[in-house]
Structures are given as structure tokens and as C-alpha cells.
Amino acid sequence: MKKKKTTIKDIASVLNISAAAVSKALHNDSRISEKTKIAVRQVAENLQYQPNHLASALRSGKSHLVGVIVPRTNSNFFSSVIQNIEEVLNKKGYSIIITQSNESYQKECDSIDTLLYTQVDGIIASMANETVDLSAYEKIKSKGIPLILFDRGENDLNVDYIGIDDYNSSHLIVEHLVENGCKRIAHIGGYKRTRIFNNRIRGYIDALKKHHLPLDDELLTESGLTIEDGRGKMLELLSLDTQPDAVYVAGDYAALGALQVLKEKNIRIPEDIALVGFGNEPFTDMVTPRISSVHQHSAEIGKQAANTFLKYVGQDAIDQQLNKIILNAELIVRDSSNKKTSL
Amino acid sequence: MKKKKTTIKDIASVLNISAAAVSKALHNDSRISEKTKIAVRQVAENLQYQPNHLASALRSGKSHLVGVIVPRTNSNFFSSVIQNIEEVLNKKGYSIIITQSNESYQKECDSIDTLLYTQVDGIIASMANETVDLSAYEKIKSKGIPLILFDRGENDLNVDYIGIDDYNSSHLIVEHLVENGCKRIAHIGGYKRTRIFNNRIRGYIDALKKHHLPLDDELLTESGLTIEDGRGKMLELLSLDTQPDAVYVAGDYAALGALQVLKEKNIRIPEDIALVGFGNEPFTDMVTPRISSVHQHSAEIGKQAANTFLKYVGQDAIDQQLNKIILNAELIVRDSSNKKTSL
DNA sequence: TACATTTGTTTAAACGTTTAAGCAAATATA
């Protein structure tokens, strides 16, 4: 009862030729006659032949599969990156296997094992927040397949990286807030151990200095940047003796939490406190007031990551270097921080 | 320079035993001595042995890969379903390959081909809006691997299906609106050719009848349910001679578009017009006013889909039937339709 | 006509596993 799959041999026996000839015909080899090719294609069609990837990948040593590891897929940023990676790679005959780390180091290690086991030709990854031990990533490198990091990267791995200029983004934001008359700017940041959040924090500090603004420890906090974190940190900021007149949040979800608190406390936005998020998640444009945020060029990041992988395809020896592609982020100014239009 | 991967043979030659023995040792075969097993595991560790999935899958005929096809991953519903599918399947040693159809029939066909080519052991899918020709799905069935549909299904395929009770959800919504004093309820629906949207429309019509409300053609529209569609259809409804006092939108994104229009026109929600969405996307709880919506039990759907697949694993002959698992959806009442709390 | 090249195909090995079958040695059974 089990359905027998048609193989190259079945086609061969129908036409009384060798399996090798069939294989070559299907690959349009120049040494196969046009007549045979047409016949092979015809029979393949009739028998509903489906090439077996496992066999060809095993034989050729190329699986034409690329692993993609992201913290989660349900943020607009990551799903947009993925979509663009897929688009570029599909055109070149590659499929992608997506795995989510859920920000867990353990899950990330498992994912890497699964991907290596599946014999992917390369891995494109954005690291989990938790990840500090790089051995799992070293393992990828040791297998001799290309590893491309994006957004959440790590210099020490010495591989290609695509991301935005986080340090400079903070400058843009602080500058914008200063222009809007803010003088006491707080930062609800991510964990410093994650490079991108560290860069945002450094940028924040340096930008304050540049504009001769007070650098107050109590205005700078670290968290996981969930909605709840945003609420909690905002409440803390409000309980200070001197409240900030602007809050720059390193993630949109946390910015949303902060926004909720401000609204509940009937604090006017942006008049009393201006708010800027990071990531330009679609909801920042949906809530009231709309939240200013930083657009991360997710589509571009995805495309560049895919192209970087393709650069290595066909190379015998993969010798990767720390090669950073840094895109300029764009600040999207909306109601939550724009005092000028609300005049 | 190319890095040589360690194989089972390398381990065998180190220990001076056969490759078969190594294979069995790694699979904990009872006919291999404990001593050998320990030695094998030790050497495997030392040589950084990574089993080759392609080879084992080819030989055993089981790839332990499951394909998942969704319209897109960036909705909360789909990413939650995926996450739960992955969770259940990972525990049983399966990995998933996710592909997005982007609501395109062509892309869906390509995805199916890629998945079959990759020799997945089964496919879990939610169909694209565009899809009417079922031949690509018939092809999956003809390969003798299980096909599980969720959310966007099709009876004619005679396979397992997991979804919510769309027809009844419409009843819940209409009932809720009637209880809130609404008498002229419009429906911004999806395309009737998609079964779930058809069911929502049928439910809407029948519920109106049940409550002896006018069934007015101009109150019932079809669209792709994007934000833009929601805006357009809402504007149409507002231009009617007698405006509705409630709008039931079959998708949250379109509901958001409708909400934007209502706010722009300074129409009070829910007093002048009550609004209900569908899908319980996180942003429905973020916007002002918060949008009432229907929770689709995405986690449960994912788990059930995965378990349904697992049911077929190990069966020689897959003989699928139209077997529907229908979950009860839950109406989450929020500000946009709740007149009682605003009294 | 003799030799070289091109064309179209076949043969056979290989990719890294798994697994049925076989077999010798060790152990148990009578």
C-alpha cells in the first residue's frame, strides 16, 4: 500500500538508458542529445518524478539549505529580515530553515546542532540575549561553513556582520530631543552585555556629553525591554525627585509599556515627557500618540546577509574575517517626541 | 585546506572496529558491549563527530523534517502557531522548515515543491488567500506523506484540519453587539472563497436573522483585510445614507484601519459606532480605544496540528480522512465595543 | 585512407549512513 516514489532509475528503465544519462539529461548536460533530454523530461513528468534532495545533497556535498537563527519570529524586524533572506536565497536555489532561540542559550545550542546535523551550507544568525558563551558558534566555524551574524553580533567571532549603527542612532535621538527642548533625557536600555544595547548606551552617554547635558546615573537603566520592563522602569523614573523630560527607550515594546504608564498617570506626551522608541515596529504608528522610533532597515539587512552568504558559495576554503556592514538607521519622528507640530 | 568532516568510518578506524558497530553503538544497540559504546562515544567526542542527517535520512527513508507553510510569519497568530508546532515536534526529534507563501499561489506551489524535494516527512499548512487550485496539495497527498491543515483549510482535500469555529464566532460577536444595544451591524469580511471568511460571513448573516436585525447588502463587504482595505471599507460604510452603529471586521489589521478612519472623523467609539476585530493581535490591546477581538487559540492549534502529524508517524500507509478539530474561539471584549463600562 | 576529435552514452564508484544476515566466541542448558 505504501506509495513508491519514482526515482531516476525508473525513468532509466522505461527508456532503456542508464541512470547516469537520466541524471545528466535532467541537469541539461551538453553531452546528452536533445532527443534524449526531451524523452527524459516527458517520462519524468508522466511518472511524477520528484528529485530526492537527500541523495543529491549527500552525493554532491551541498545541501542547498541555509539555517537562520533568530531570537523570535514574531517581531516585525525579524520577520522582515527573514522574508528578505528567503527572497534572495530562493532565487539562487537555496531554501532556508528557520529556528527560534526564544532568547534562550540552550535552545540556541540545540538549534545549531540541528542545523549542522541537517548539513546546512551556511548559517545566518542573530544571537539570543542570554548568549555569552560563543563555543556553539565556534563549532559552526570549525565545520568550515560560512556564518553570518546580523543585528545581535559579536566581534570576537571574527565573521561577517550586518547591522545598523547603534551608537550613532543614539546620537540622532538625543539630538532630536535636544532640538525639541528636552534637557533631562533618560534612557531605558537593554542589557549592556548585548553589544547593540551597549552601543546604544555608549551613544546615549556620549551624546549627552556632547550637548553638555547632565549624565545622571538614575536616568540610565538596563532591562530585558519587554512591555513589563518598560512599565516598571518608567514607574521608577517617575518616582525620582526630578523627573526626566524625555525618555529614550532602546526597544519598542518597552517604549509601549512606558507609554501606557505615562497615559495612566495623565502625563502629557510629548509636552511633559517626550518618548522615543527603537525598532519601528508597526504598532508604534498605531498607538496614540504615535511613538517616534528608529527604523532598522530590516529588508536591507536581510538582503545583505543573504548576499554575504552567497559570496562564500563555491569557495573551497572559507576564511572569514570580521567584516562589518553598518547601515545608517533612520529616526522616524512621530507625535510622541515632536513638540514642534503640537505647538 | 577544506575542513574534512568526521564520519562514522573515522571513529571505526581509530578503534579498529567496523563502521556498523560504531553506528549501532551510537544508537545504543543492545548487541554492542558497554565497553565499546563508551569507547565510541569518547572517540566521537574527541573527533567532534557530527552525524550526517542526509545520509541517515536517505538510508532510513525518514528525514525527521516537517514542512510548515504559512501565509506570513509576521502575524502574532501564525508565529504563535509555529512556535508551538516546533515545541511539540522538537521533543519528538523532528525539526521544522518554515516557508511563507506571502498569500501567493505561485509561491505556495514553489514552497510545496521545495518541501517535497527536501523529503519532509509531513506538511502542516495554512493556505494562501489566493489558492483555489488544489492540485499542489493533492501532490502532497499522492506522495503518501501526511498533510495537516490549520486555520485556512479546505474540505475537499479530505485531510485533517484544526481551526476555530468561525461560524459560531460570528454569532458570539453579533450577540455581544446586540447586547450592547447595536441594531445596525455591518461586516467588513474577507473573501468568501476562503472558507474561514465564508463561515464568518454565514455566521454573521444567520446571527442577524436570529436576532431579527435587518440584513442589508450594503452593510456586508469583502476585501483582503489589510489596513488599507479596512480604511476604504469603513469610509464606504460612513458614506451610506444610514450609517451602521456597529462594525464587525473579520481581521484585526482591517479593524485597525477602520478605527483610524473613525478617529479621524471624530466618531465616538463605541457610542456612535462599536467596533469588533478578529484575531486578537497584540496591538488590539495597545491602541486607543482598545479593540475587542476574537482569540483564536493559536497555541492550542499549533499543538494539535503537531500532534496530529505525530499520530501518523510510523504508519506505513497514510490514509487520511476529513477529520476536523474545531476549537471554540473566545471573544475578548474591550473598550471599542463595550458600552456598559463606559456608562 | 588514417588519425584526431566530438558526441552520446555506459560503467562503476562514491557520498555517510543503516540494517539484514552471517558468524565466531562465550555462555547456558541438558
Added chain:
DNA sequence: TATATTTGCTTAAACGTTTAAACAAATGTA
């Protein structure tokens, strides 16, 4: 002691491709 069973391994084939090497036939060249 002779026979049966168990233990621990080996051998060899198979999974469905790809591909290097070989080769006969057809065609080109001198």
C-alpha cells in the same frame, strides 16, 4: 560432554543521486 542460546561483532548491500573515467560511434581533418 554435546548442543542450544546469547553476545558482540563483521560483511555487504542498500538508499538515490552525481561524476570521473571509459568507450564506441559518428564526424572532422589531412
